[in-house]
Amino acid sequence: MSFLDDVVNTGKNVVSTAGTKGKDAVNFSKFKLRVSQLRSDIKVKYAKLGEIAYGAVKSGEKNDEEFDKLVAEIDAAYAEITDIQKQVDELRNVVACPSCGAKTSKENFYCPKCGTKLPEKEKPAEEEKPEE
Template sequence: MDTFDEFLGKAKNLVDIAGKKTGQAVELAKLKMNRMQINSEIQKTYEKLGAFVYKFHKSGEENQDLIDICVDEIDSLIAKLNEISDKINELKSAIRCPECGAINDEEAIYCAKCGAKMSPEPKEPEAASIGIIVAEQPSGEQPEQSEQG
């Protein structure tokens, strides 16, 4: 009877894991759809800004306020896009390079695109909690000090 209970327990764990993965996949799909919509809005706003600039140039008018509104709208949309991209990367266990913004694997020490040292602060507690020794940080600090001096 114990083996049957163990089997049921393991089966329940597998179902729970599958449920979590399915939930993550659904959340990832929603985020990707949202990202596509925001990209579309950014493109439309760029086009609107271009149309305004062209119209003002042709007519000799100036309307800096309208241009500033479009620029602010684009900046706001880009900020939303970055938030969504960060959420997607979090679900995919990826991190953004602090220097160039490229997407890297969560365990990356250096950026695959620009070679910058990846920021270890957000990942250290997780690494320690799963038993990985984080002894690389002190040695990582020494070259930074020697570069300054």
Template sequence: MGILDDVVINAKTAAEVVGKKAGQIVDVSKLRINVAELNAELSKRFEALGNYVYENCRESLAEDAEAVGKMAEIDELMSQRDALTKELVDKQNKVVCPVCGKQSSTTALYCSNCGTKLSE
């Protein structure tokens, strides 16, 4: 083989190596995306499970100090959120429909969502 043949073969080998590396990078990217998607899905499922347990399993977990503590933390955060939401509603001159929860102007006589009479 001549020098030219060696150069051609080396260039071909180099191209194959680069192609293989690019393929591996694509594979790794796809795998990372798949892992990230599964992690996102798992987070959603854990959240759904947490909501279910929070709403339906209080009595059966009453002896579980850790579960009771975590539920109490959520209760506290919800109560803080509700207080802030009420403050926000008051500052915006809005009222919250006692039936559906939709916010309306304090001048509205009826809820625009469900028709409930909004009295002062």
């Protein structure tokens, strides 16, 4: 009986630990999946843009509306990818170097790859405190 209890309890512990650790992993893979979806979306849209451009040259008829719509959709997809990457950086506690793009710890003052000074740490609580 007690042996069974132990097994059940140990099992619960393992599950709860895995659950906590898995949470971030699930987030990351969710982000990864979304980014790869967006990237393949962008590829498809580029192909469509090419088709439209090709068709326009061949037929002499422009399809600007469809073209502009696709360009806007591609821009939106890129913006979402940038946004997701920022969220992932936030979760990993890293920042991208403004010069070379290398990911480095938020704690660093200089990029370990190229030596560029990283942006000042944001301290909105201190800086934006209204004077009384």
